Amino acid sequence: MASKEKNKNMTLQQRNYQQLQQKHEIKRPIVKNCLKAFLVGGIICVIGQAVTYFYIYFFNFTEQSAGNPTVATMVFLSMIFTGIGVYDRIGQFGGAGSAVPVTGFGNAVISAAIEHRTEGFVLGVGGNMFKLAGSVILFGVFSAFVVALVKTLLVIWGVL
């Protein structure tokens, strides 16, 4: 929709250029990318499942509550792999497979923290840590707020 709006305001030259650019744009290998994402994302979740069982058997968590320490452990692992520069490689191969799991969230926070370290710890690390991950937290919290509020009100009013 936005692009149509833009098309109207363009001169003929610009439109021609856009057509030319579209013709030469490299087609993304969608199927191949999806397979890679499936493989990488699946493997990360299998590692997560192993960590979950570890917490269930050795620290007496239940299947329900083991998700929390698992997430923390995965973020810890993603710190190690981001720090030694391996997570970027995984990201290049796996695309969304490495971005969608919680390790990708950890990677976004941690890589921003490491990258801005030269600007100092307060303004650099502190100010930029959530540059990428901030939107996830914002929209997560806001949508959760709306969903929970609506559901609670419905319960109070006796609809549910």
Place this chain on the structure above:
Amino acid sequence: MLAMFFWAFIIGGLICVIGQLLFDVAKLTPGHTLSLLVVVGAVLDGFGLYEPLTDFAGAGATIPITSFGNSLVHGALQDADKHGIIGVLTGMFQVTSSGISAAIIFGFIGALVFKPKG
């Protein structure tokens, strides 16, 4: 137990494929994609659909970012049960605390230990 690993792989992989399709077909940036998935997770939990998926696929459902939205709603609803409408605010981060705390703490430790490359 092996079945759980299998389903974690399949479901976790499929959620990542949805993310990849949002990248490639819908041409969204990673930031938009992740935000969208979090909102989807929150809405799914609002309808009570995420918990069955967690029971079924274990880490396949708890590791993808969708579970972040799910556990935010979960914490909010848990406290709303106890304290009424104010619980939506007080309970919001109750379940997700570990993920956010871990990201902040390990992020800072990472910045202390590792040097930027390139």
